[in-house]
Amino acid sequence: MTSVHQAGVRRILSLLLAFILVFSVCAIPALADEAGDSEPASADGSSAIPQPTVDFYVYDEANVLSAETKSTILAKNAELNEKYGVQIVVMTVNLLPGSDLESRATYLTSVIQSWKVGGEQGNGLILALSISDEDYVAVAGNNFKPEFTNVVLKNLLNEQLEPDFKNKAYDAGVAKFFTAAAQRAETYAASLAASAELSEEPEASAVPEKTEDEKSGGSVFLSILKFLGTFVLVLLALAVISLIVIQVHGQMVRKKRREARRRRAQQRGGAASARRTETGSVRRSDSVKDSDYRAFMDRYK
Numbered sequence: 001m002t003s004v005h006q007a008g009v010r011r012i013l014s015l016l017l018a019f020i021l022v023f024s025v026c027a028i029p030a031l032a033d034e035a036g037d038s039e040p041a042s043a044d045g046s047s048a049i050p051q052p053t054v055d056f057y058v059y060d061e062a063n064v065l066s067a068e069t070k071s072t073i074l075a076k077n078a079e080l081n082e083k084y085g086v087q088i089v090v091m092t093v094n095l096l097p098g099s100d101l102e103s104r105a106t107y108l109t110s111v112i113q114s115w116k117v118g119g120e121q122g123n124g125l126i127l128a129l130s131i132s133d134e135d136y137v138a139v140a141g142n143n144f145k146p147e148f149t150n151v152v153l154k155n156l157l158n159e160q161l162e163p164d165f166k167n168k169a170y171d172a173g174v175a176k177f178f179t180a181a182a183q184r185a186e187t188y189a190a191s192l193a194a195s196a197e198l199s200e201e202p203e204a205s206a207v208p209e210k211t212e213d214e215k216s217g218g219s220v221f222l223s224i225l226k227f228l229g230t231f232v233l234v235l236l237a238l239a240v241i242s243l244i245v246i247q248v249h250g251q252m253v254r255k256k257r258r259e260a261r262r263r264r265a266q267q268r269g270g271a272a273s274a275r276r277t278e279t280g281s282v283r284r285s286d287s288v289k290d291s292d293y294r295a296f297m298d299r300y301k
Contacts, residue, residue: 049107049114052089056115062092062131064170072175076182084189087117087124088182090174096130101137104128108139117141123189125181127161129170136161138181147188148181156180 053059057077058070073090080086091111098104108126111117118124122141125148129136138157140148160180164173 049111052115057087057089059089059091059093062094062129062170064092064129064131065090065174066171069171069175069178073178076178080182080186080189084186084193085119085121085123086185086189087119088178088185089115089117089124089126090178091126091128092170092174093128093130095132096128096135096137104130104135104137105139108137112139112141118143123185125185127174127177127181129165129174131170134165136165138177143192144185144188147184152184156184 050059050061055070055074057073058065060070073088077087080088091108096104097107108128111128112122112124112126117126118141122143122145124141125138125144127136127138136157138148138153140153156177160177161173164170164176
């Protein structure tokens with residue numbers, strides 16, 4: 001193989017290697033972004049979601065709840081959670097993130113998702129008091145939204161919380177709201193459980209709901225498999241292309257070699273023919289000279 005042909009093959013292989021490197025550099029950051037975990041967005045895009053307390057059901061940053069009210073909230077939640085997986089969280093803060101009802105409701109939805117209030121099914125409710133600007137918001141989890149609609153929550157707040165809240169009797173208002181909400185949540189959860197028992201087939205087996213970590217892990221694993229599969233396919237394609245290029249190049253080189261050998265053979269054949277012709281001519285000339293000599297000598301016999 002000539003040096004020119006070798007240089008051409010090296011250039012082709014260099015381009016293929018560069019393509020593989022570029023593909024790897026572009027794909028790995030995309031995979032890392034896809035596999036990364038993130039917290040739910042807060043209402044204003046910047047407010048951090050606090051960690052739940054040890055008691056979980058009471059987050060009294062504003063320190064406006066009495067020990068008796070806290071004890072009632074914890075005891076009733078323990079009962080509801082054990083029977084139906086229902087959780088009702090009360091949060092009091094100095095200032096709730098967000099500037100209006102919609103943004104604050106969005107923030108509390110993020111808290112429900114982050115704390116997993118009501119479990120994966122969303123059998124939960126959160127009441128938040130913003131003391132410094134005299135505001136309050138209640139938000140239901142996904143599975144409780146059909147029962148605790150906006151209208152129902154508004155009526156509960158107006159009837160149970162508002163009268164005491166406007167008089168700054170926060171503890172009394174929270175106790176009344178929690179009692180009414182817990183009673184309604186228990187009735188709703190019991191009806192859901194009864195309906196599920198009636199509709200459940202005897203042979204059906206319950207499939208446990210995947211946690212967020214399991215879902216994230218499965219998504220990352222599938223992403224890695226997709227990346228590896230794509231990478232292997234690209235390598236196979238490049239290998240096939242390389243083999244084709246090398247095969248075609250080899251055929252061209254062999255063809256040129258055959259043509260060169262044929263030309264050299266033709267040149268050697270022509271030279272041999274010329275030598276044979278020249279030798280025949282010399283031999284014929286010698287025969288004529290011998291014949292003339294014999295005729296000359298015969299005259300003197």
